Amino acid sequence: MNIAKSEELYKVALDLMPGGVNSPVRAFGSVGRNPLFIDHAKGSRIFDVDGNEFIDYVCSWGPGILGHAHPEVIEAVQKACVDGLTFGAPTRKESELAAMIRDCVPSMELMRMVSSGTEATMSAIRAARGYTKRDKIIKFKGCYHGHSDGLLVQAGSAALTQSVPDSAGVPASFAQQTLVALYNDKDSVRELFENNKDQIAALIVEPVAANMGVVLPEEGFLEFLREITAENGTVLIFDEVITGFRLSVGGAQAWYNIDPDLTTFGKIVGGGMPMAVYGGKKEIMKNVAPTGKVYQAGTLSGNPIATTAGIKTLQLLMDHPEVYTKIEANAKKLAEAFKMRAQQKNIPLHVNQVGSLLCAFHTAENVKDYTGALSSDTAAYASYFGDMLESGIYVAPSQFEAMFVSGAHSDEDIARTIEAILK
Numbered sequence: 396m397n398i399a400k401s402e403e404l405y406k407v408a409l410d411l412m413p414g415g416v417n418s419p420v421r422a423f424g425s426v427g428r429n430p431l432f433i434d435h436a437k438g439s440r441i442f443d444v445d446g447n448e449f450i451d452y453v454c455s456w457g458p459g460i461l462g463h464a465h466p467e468v469i470e471a472v473q474k475a476c477v478d479g480l481t482f483g484a485p486t487r488k489e490s491e492l493a494a495m496i497r498d499c500v501p502s503m504e505l506m507r508m509v510s511s512g513t514e515a516t517m518s519a520i521r522a523a524r525g526y527t528k529r530d531k532i533i534k535f536k537g538c539y540h541g542h543s544d545g546l547l548v549q550a551g552s553a554a555l556t557q558s559v560p561d562s563a564g565v566p567a568s569f570a571q572q573t574l575v576a577l578y579n580d581k582d583s584v585r586e587l588f589e590n591n592k593d594q595i596a597a598l599i600v601e602p603v604a605a606n607m608g609v610v611l612p613e614e615g616f617l618e619f620l621r622e623i624t625a626e627n628g629t630v631l632i633f634d635e636v637i638t639g640f641r642l643s644v645g646g647a648q649a650w651y652n653i654d655p656d657l658t659t660f661g662k663i664v665g666g667g668m669p670m671a672v673y674g675g676k677k678e679i680m681k682n683v684a685p686t687g688k689v690y691q692a693g694t695l696s697g698n699p700i701a702t703t704a705g706i707k708t709l710q711l712l713m714d715h716p717e718v719y720t721k722i723e724a725n726a727k728k729l730a731e732a733f734k735m736r737a738q739q740k741n742i743p744l745h746v747n748q749v750g751s752l753l754c755a756f757h758t759a760e761n762v763k764d765y766t767g768a769l770s771s772d773t774a775a776y777a778s779y780f781g782d783m784l785e786s787g788i789y790v791a792p793s794q795f796e797a798m799f800v801s802g803a804h805s806d807e808d809i810a811r812t813i814e815a816i817l818k
């Protein structure tokens with residue numbers, strides 16, 4: 396595969412940005428290759444600067460549930476741009492999007508728009524601390540909630556990939572307020588509540604852990620988290636930056652029928668533009684400035700172009716529930732193909748799949764927690780990644796990420812992908 400132009404651009408970028416990228420996972424560090432520079436994308440396809448075409452299962456890490464450059468989203472955004480890009484003042488679109496979000500997710504009684512998932516989770520935790528007047532939080536090892544100081548403790552995603560789950564630059568005093576439990580391990584959660592009575596402001600969890608690969612909540616785990624947080628006056632925060640509008644229009648909380656106190660959304664909610672949201676119970680959110688003392692602000696929050704993309708994307712998803720049926724069915728087909736790959740090639744592979752999210756772990760273990768995910772052979776993943784790339788399939792450049800199926804993946808795309816998986 397010719398990647399000469401990507402190599403040239405990479406050299407230039409390396410001189411300007413750390414690792415030549417604006418987000419670490421894009422550096423392809425754990426798959427032993429230099430990153431491909433993308434020129435454009437359309438539907439299920441992504442095209443690099445050397446003209447190589449790929450069927451894309453990264454989907455920009457989740458936003459691309461309808462595929463790239465959906466014509467109706469592009470048309471709406473183009474129209475919105477000529478009216479101005481940002482005003483720093485309220486617009487009707489923010490209320491329109493917020494009303495749609497609440498229609499889809501009734502627990503979002505009151506919400507605030509921000510520009511990234513990191514801002515959303517950081518602000519949700521501040522709201523929970525302001526409401527409970529407590530300092531400590533619980534997160535789970537291998538879960539990733541963005542890069543705010545207190546959450547870069549045993550984090551997932553690229554922090555795990557680069558094996559820096561505890562980032563440099565985070566003062567120990569910050570990290571001390573973050574208690575770490577094990578996903579799907581109720582005892583590890585009970586112990587933290589017993590040893591920190593009445594001190595825990597919030598427990599934040601990815602209802603489906605999708606930043607250590609994809610790890611599903613075991614039967615009763617989420618219900619347990621709901622109960623123990625309610626018993627202890629602790630705010631339950633569902634980080635649905637990935638699962639929101641991905642598993643269903645109601646997100647994971649609808650899929651698993653749990654009523655969290657606060658929820659964060661990102662990715663899909665902005666239709667690919669910089670947009671995220673945090674919100675939930677009115678009694679908590681009413682404490683956020685200007686109605687309360689929890690300060691949070693943002694120049695581009697609720698940006699008119701991002702809200703336009705979000706409105707159109709959610710409208711398309713609400714009008715076409717059949718998209719969810721299709722992307723889940725295709726994800727199941729891919730999961731089956733990985734299982735066949737394991738049998739035919741006699742290689743250890745464990746597949747987790749829920750809705751249109753899946754991950755093929757290169758391990759013989761039944762991956763249901765962080766330890767299981769870490770047992771994966773990342774060198775084997777790197778070789779699989781290279782084989783898929785050579786077959787024209789673009790999957791995550793890290794074992795500890797998800798594979799995303801979009802509504803733009805055609806039957807032909809899926810067939811070609813299965814062929815590549817079984818090659």
Ligand code: KE4
Pocket residue numbers: 418419420421456510511512513514516539540541542552553601605606634635636637661662671796
């Ligand atoms: P952002 O700040 O990257 O918009 O969102 C942070 C975040 C919060 N919560 C969850 C569950 C997330 O998955 C993320 C970000 N996801 C990663 C991919 N696993 C973004 C990709 C990247 O870091 O470049």
